Amino acid sequence: MKKTVLCIIAALGLMSSVPGAAQQSIWGGPQSVSPQINEDNTVTFRIFAPDADTVQVTGDCIPLMEVPLPDGKMAHVRTAGMQRDSAGVWTYTVPEPLPSELYSYNLIVDGVKVTDPSNVYMIRDVNSVFSIFVIGGGQGDLYAVNDVPHGTVSRMWYPSPSLGMQRRLTVYLPAGYEDSSRRYPVLYLLHGMGGDEEAWISLGRTAQIMDNLIARGKAEPMIVVMPNGNAYQEAAPGEAADGMKQPGTDRSRSMEGSYETSFPDIVDFVDSHFRTETKKSGRAIAGLSMGGFHSLHISCYYPDAFDYVGLFSAAIRHREGLDSPVYRDVEAQIARQFSKAPVLYYIAIGDEDFLYKDNCGFREFLDSKGYPYEYHESGEGHIWKNWRIYLSDFVTKLFK
C-alpha cells in the first residue's frame, strides 16, 4: 500500500494537493527532458520511472537489432533498453547521429507501449499514437515550421450526392491566397487504407512541406485538397456523428469503385468554393497506397481532369469480380488517358515495399505500351518517411 500511495503522489506531481486532477495545468507537467536532441544529432530519451522494472524505447530512430523469439527464430526490432540511474530516471541515447528526418517512437514501461510523457508532440497513424521529433539540417527542415509565410489549413465539409452524405476534407491554401484575386492550381492528395482526411496534414506534414518549398521557390503556390477517401465514412474517427469510436479498418466500400465515381463531388465543391484553375493543366492527383490506387483509377476514368498523376507505393490490382465501371477494361482507359498526353505520370516506391512487385508489373505494362512516366525508387518500404519524401519531390514538378 505504501508503495502504491507513493506511486500516486509521484505520478500526480503537484496535482496531488488539489481536489480533482483537472485544474488547468499552468504548473506541474513532466519532470524529464525528453527527447533531447544533442549537438551532434544524437538523441537522448528520458523518463522518470523509479518503480518500473524495465523501460525500453522503440521506433524508427533506434538501431535495428535481432532478438530471439520463444520459438528460436530471430525477430528484427528497433527497440533498445533504457538504463536506470539511482534517482529513478531511465535514459537511452542513440549511438550514432541521426540523419535529418522526422522520427517517431514509443516508450515501453514494464511491457506497456506508451507515448513519451515528456513530449507533447505526437501523431496518430490509424489506431496507434507515436511521439515524434524532427532532426533538422536536411530533409527534416522541410517538415519543420520555419520563418516563412504560412498557408491556411481548414477542415470543412462538402456534400457528396453520389455517396449520399456530408463528408469532411482538409484544405491547404498557400500564403497569400486570401490577399490575392488570382486563381490557383490544385493538388488532390489521397491517403491510404486506414487513413483519413487528417493523415496527410499530420503524418504527411503537408502544410510544412508546402510552406517551405513555396518559400524556397521550389514549388508553385497551389491549393492542396486532402479528402477523406473511405467511401464508408463521413470523416476521421471522432469527427463524425458515430462518436469517439477507436479507429478500425472497416473495409466496406473500400476500393470497389464508389469513391472513384464520387470524386467529381469533391472537385465541384473545391472549384465552386475556392479560386481554382479548372483546366486539366491546373489539376494534379496523387496518393499513397490505396490513395495511389485511387489516383490511378480516377485519373484514367476521368482522362480530361488531371495533367499530373502521382502514385506513391500504390496498390495496383483491383479485386476480382467487382462490377464497377471504374475497373472495366482498365487498359483501354489508360490508353485513352495517355492518348491525351498527361504532363507527368509519376511512380515512386521503396524496394522493400510489399507492393514493389505489383508496381514492377505495372511499369512493365506501361513500358510495353510506350506510355511515358517518371520513376523513383527509394530504399525501405511502406512507410510515411518515404511518402513525405515522394511528396516533397512530386510537388516541385507541378504546374511549371
Add this chain to the structure above:
Amino acid sequence: MKKTVLCIIAALGLMSSVPGAAQQSIWGGPQSVSPQINEDNTVTFRIFAPDADTVQVTGDCIPLMEVPLPDGKMAHVRTAGMQRDSAGVWTYTVPEPLPSELYSYNLIVDGVKVTDPSNVYMIRDVNSVFSIFVIGGGQGDLYAVNDVPHGTVSRMWYPSPSLGMQRRLTVYLPAGYEDSSRRYPVLYLLHGMGGDEEAWISLGRTAQIMDNLIARGKAEPMIVVMPNGNAYQEAAPGEAADGMKQPGTDRSRSMEGSYETSFPDIVDFVDSHFRTETKKSGRAIAGLSMGGFHSLHISCYYPDAFDYVGLFSAAIRHREGLDSPVYRDVEAQIARQFSKAPVLYYIAIGDEDFLYKDNCGFREFLDSKGYPYEYHESGEGHIWKNWRIYLSDFVTKLFK
C-alpha cells in the same frame, strides 16, 4: 533478459516481425477496449500490462479519495487502483454512473503517468496530455459531433504590426457561411495563461458546441475567432519557427498591456478577410482566466468595439507598476464603457476557484457603481468543465 525480450515482443505486437516500427499501422494496434462506456454510464478502463506491478487510473471521472502523505497529512486525489486478472489485463470500473460530460484521465503504470494506449482521443493542456471520452445524454451532447451541419475550422496567420510579428489564430465559420453572402457577427474567444490558439478548439470543444447550439436554434450563426493571446509567442508550441519546444509557461510580455493594444490588428484582419458585422452590436469578446482579464481590459480600453463581454473565471487584478495605458485609471475606463450601455456584461466563476474572491470584489465594485451585469456561479474551480459550460450558456445570449 528473457523477461525483457518477452516484454518487447508483447509491446510491439505484430510489429516485431517487420524491420522498423514505422510501417503504416493498418494492422495491430491496442489489445484492450478502453474506455468502455457501459449502458448505465459507468465506464470501464482496461490495459494489458502483464508485467506491471501496479496500475492506477486518475482523472475527473474517478471518485475523490483521501490518501495519506508521507508527512501524515492527507491528500485528496481522484485516483483508483486497477485490478489485474490472470491474463494480465488490468481493469477498473467507476462505481457510479457518470453524469453527461467530457472527462479526462490518465493511467499510471508502475508510477508513470501515461495516456491510455487503447484510446486515440487525447487533448493537450499546456504541457500535459490527457485521454478523453464523452458521456452523452445531457451536457456532454454539446461536446459530441452530432448529425448536424458542421462549420469550417481554419488555422491561419495574421500580421500584427503592433507586436512586430506574424501570429496564428483559429477561426470557426458557421455552416452555410461559404454558400451565403450575408455578414456574420463575431465572437472573439480568448484562452488562459499557458494556453494558445488551440485551447478553445480542442479543450473547449468550441466547434462542437457552436455546431450543436446553432443547429438547435439556441445560438445565432456566428464567426468565432480564437487568437493566440501570448504577446511573446507567434503561435502554439510546435506551430512556430522556434521548433518543437515543450510547452512552458513563459510569462514575458504577459498581462502587461501589449496584447490588449495589439487587439485591433486581429479585428482588422478578421473584418478584412471575412464577411463580418463590423458594428459594436455584432461583436462579442470573452475569455477564461487570463483571457477574461484580456476581455475585461480590451472591452473597456476600446469601449466602442464590443457589445457583449464574457469573463469566465477571470483574472481581475493587474500587477503593480505597469506603465501601460491599458491599466491607467481602469475605473474611469469602465465608467466610459458602461456609459455606452453594453448589451451584456457576463461574469461566471466557480465557488472553489482561486480567483473567486477577486471576482467578488469586482462585482462589489460594479454593484457600487450600478453597472449592470449577469452573474453565474457554478460549483468547482478553475477547470475546463466550467469554461465549456460557461461558453455553452454565453453564446446563447449573443446577437439576438
